[in-house]
Amino acid sequence: MKNKLFKICLVSLTIISFILLYDTLFRSINISNLKIGERIFIWLVTGSMFFYYKKSNGDRQLVMASINSDKKSDDNFSKKNRPNVSFKDVAGLEEVKEEMQEIIDFINDSEKFHKMGAKIPNGILFHGPPGTGKTLLAKAVAGETNSTFLYSSGSEFVEKYVGVGAKRIRGLFEKARKDSPTIIFIDEIDAIGCKRNMDSNNEKDQTLNQLLVEMDGFSDKSTVIIIGATNRLDLLDEALLRPGRFDRHIYIGNPNLKAREDIFNVHIKNKPIDKSVNIGDLSRKTHGFTGAQLASIANEAAIIAVRNKKKKIDNIDFNAAIERVVAGLEVKHPTVLKKERNIVAHHEAGHAIVGKLLNSDMIQKISIVPRGEALGYVLNFPDEERYLLTQQELYNKIIVLLAGRAAEKICFDEVTTGAQNDLKKATKLANNMVCNYGMSSLGNISIDETHIRYSIDTINTEVKTIMEDCYSKALDIIRNNEHILKEVANYLLEKETMDKEQLDILLNKKDNLSKTAN
Numbered sequence: 001m002k003n004k005l006f007k008i009c010l011v012s013l014t015i016i017s018f019i020l021l022y023d024t025l026f027r028s029i030n031i032s033n034l035k036i037g038e039r040i041f042i043w044l045v046t047g048s049m050f051f052y053y054k055k056s057n058g059d060r061q062l063v064m065a066s067i068n069s070d071k072k073s074d075d076n077f078s079k080k081n082r083p084n085v086s087f088k089d090v091a092g093l094e095e096v097k098e099e100m101q102e103i104i105d106f107i108n109d110s111e112k113f114h115k116m117g118a119k120i121p122n123g124i125l126f127h128g129p130p131g132t133g134k135t136l137l138a139k140a141v142a143g144e145t146n147s148t149f150l151y152s153s154g155s156e157f158v159e160k161y162v163g164v165g166a167k168r169i170r171g172l173f174e175k176a177r178k179d180s181p182t183i184i185f186i187d188e189i190d191a192i193g194c195k196r197n198m199d200s201n202n203e204k205d206q207t208l209n210q211l212l213v214e215m216d217g218f219s220d221k222s223t224v225i226i227i228g229a230t231n232r233l234d235l236l237d238e239a240l241l242r243p244g245r246f247d248r249h250i251y252i253g254n255p256n257l258k259a260r261e262d263i264f265n266v267h268i269k270n271k272p273i274d275k276s277v278n279i280g281d282l283s284r285k286t287h288g289f290t291g292a293q294l295a296s297i298a299n300e301a302a303i304i305a306v307r308n309k310k311k312k313i314d315n316i317d318f319n320a321a322i323e324r325v326v327a328g329l330e331v332k333h334p335t336v337l338k339k340e341r342n343i344v345a346h347h348e349a350g351h352a353i354v355g356k357l358l359n360s361d362m363i364q365k366i367s368i369v370p371r372g373e374a375l376g377y378v379l380n381f382p383d384e385e386r387y388l389l390t391q392q393e394l395y396n397k398i399i400v401l402l403a404g405r406a407a408e409k410i411c412f413d414e415v416t417t418g419a420q421n422d423l424k425k426a427t428k429l430a431n432n433m434v435c436n437y438g439m440s441s442l443g444n445i446s447i448d449e450t451h452i453r454y455s456i457d458t459i460n461t462e463v464k465t466i467m468e469d470c471y472s473k474a475l476d477i478i479r480n481n482e483h484i485l486k487e488v489a490n491y492l493l494e495k496e497t498m499d500k501e502q503l504d505i506l507l508n509k510k511d512n513l514s515k516t517a518n
């Protein structure tokens with residue numbers, strides 16, 4: 001708007017100047033009796049305005065050119081982006097929102113802080129697992145302060161040719177200063193901010209250096225706040241974390257029970273929900289889920305309800321949505337061989353029986369309907385919100401994970417590739433027990449790659465001992481409960497799925513689950 005008014009004034013003054021010039025030179029029109037001094041004044045004003053216009057326009061084009069020449073469609077850079085997201089769209093994360101309130105106060109009333117000589121942090125680093133709302137929160141800070149939001153990802157600055165990444169960083173900050181107040185959000189900042197090499201000439205180092213230069217050059221005149229996000233804080237260069245740069249680190253983790261309930265409530269706000277839906281129940285079932293997964297469940301449930309021609313989203317739709325998000329899409333018309341189906345049924349029954357016996361997690365459903373890459377799965381969740389796990393509970397988790405393979409071995413005297421994912425998870429747990437939790441014969445010690453205390457062979461031997469111990473426990477339990485395992489497997493072969501209640505009925509009826517767990 002301001003720009004338009006400036007242009008109208010400039011055009012009008014230019015026309016007047018030309019008429020006055022013509023009048024002065026030829027004295028033919030005589031439209032005004034302005035003195036020569038007044039005429040010169042008008043020409044000077046017009047000239048300066050014209051010069052100013054050209055310069056600012058040139059600068060803008062330069063910024064645009066520097067961005068566009070990199071052949072990227074940087075929409076985020078080129079248009080004013082003021083998100084209409086606010087803190088009420090971000091559920092949970094109360095402490096983080098409180099902390100960010102200070103930044104919001106500063107942007108909204110920076111004068112107050114300047115008067116006190118206070119300098120607000122320029123750089124804030126969000127770290128934590130993906131999908132936990134880091135981008136959403138940064139957007140909400142921009143929304144709450146009516147600031148421009150410039151989104152970019154660290155990988156956009158990683159280029160082959162020296163200087164290109166640095167040029168892009170320059171362009172980004174120029175744009176941010178011009179449209180201030182601005183929140184710059186750089187996702188995956190580790191792509192440019194990881195520790196530098198000794199050889200400081202490569203492209204990545206130049207990009208990081210440019211980022212540091214820009215952050216050091218923040219002035220009080222323009223309000224530019226940069227929020228970086230990473231899930232590998234340990235990879236970042238020390239220089240980036242120094243005071244005055246990214247000196248505030250905020251961990252954003254998976255939501256707890258209350259936060260999951262709040263996130264569900266945010267995402268069902270505009271959806272017709274049937275009264276059979278119990279959000280508290282859904283939140284309990286979704287322990288360990290990220291905000292992004294919960295948002296996806298709410299959306300999937302709505303899609304499933306539409307497909308089933310329902311007027312409201314009910315509990316069945318939500319349960320189907322959870323299954324879809326956890327296990328992937330149901331494979332239509334699967335072509336699983338009869339023999340394979342038989343193995344899968346015994347494998348899943350193995351997980352379920354051992355899980356039930358060790359009271360590992362609450363078993364919600366067992367299925368041999370292929371979904372995603374899995375030929376079968378056991379849907380389970382912890383019966384209470386847990387933050388600490390004992391050594392025995394970790395052992396039990398590994399035993400349950402290995403129970404699928406143990407069932408195959410006992411029932412068919414053969415093992416299959418179906419345990420690939422179980423083995424991966426179990427090995428990771430065992431490795432954590434040895435290296436991070438001090439739960440092996442190596443004692444109370446934390447082992448990381450940078451402080452080599454033990455050879456890789458020593459660590460592997462410890463991991464292998466845990467895995468072998470757990471596998472032999474799983475074999476014992478399965479052997480002692482083979483009859484009941486077969487009943488569960490047969491039920492699955494006939495009906496494809498078995499839910500919690502059916503499993504309980506079967507086990508109670510028989511009441512013959514052998515407690516040979518320990």
Ligand SMILES: Nc1ncnc2c1ncn2[C@@H]1O[C@H](COP(=O)(O)OP(=O)(O)OP(=O)(O)O)[C@@H](O)[C@H]1O
Nearest residue numbers: 089090091130131132133134135136263291292295
């Ligand atoms: N706390 C939350 N409240 C409401 N919605 C959330 C929350 N956390 C995540 N979501 C939902 O998940 C989506 C994805 O979250 P977002 O992109 O902010 O995660 P992220 O931590 O930036 O992930 P990544 O590291 O993968 O970029 C959001 O758009 C939102 O719909």
Ligand SMILES: [Zn+2]
Nearest residue numbers: 404418419422
């Ligand atoms: Zn398995």
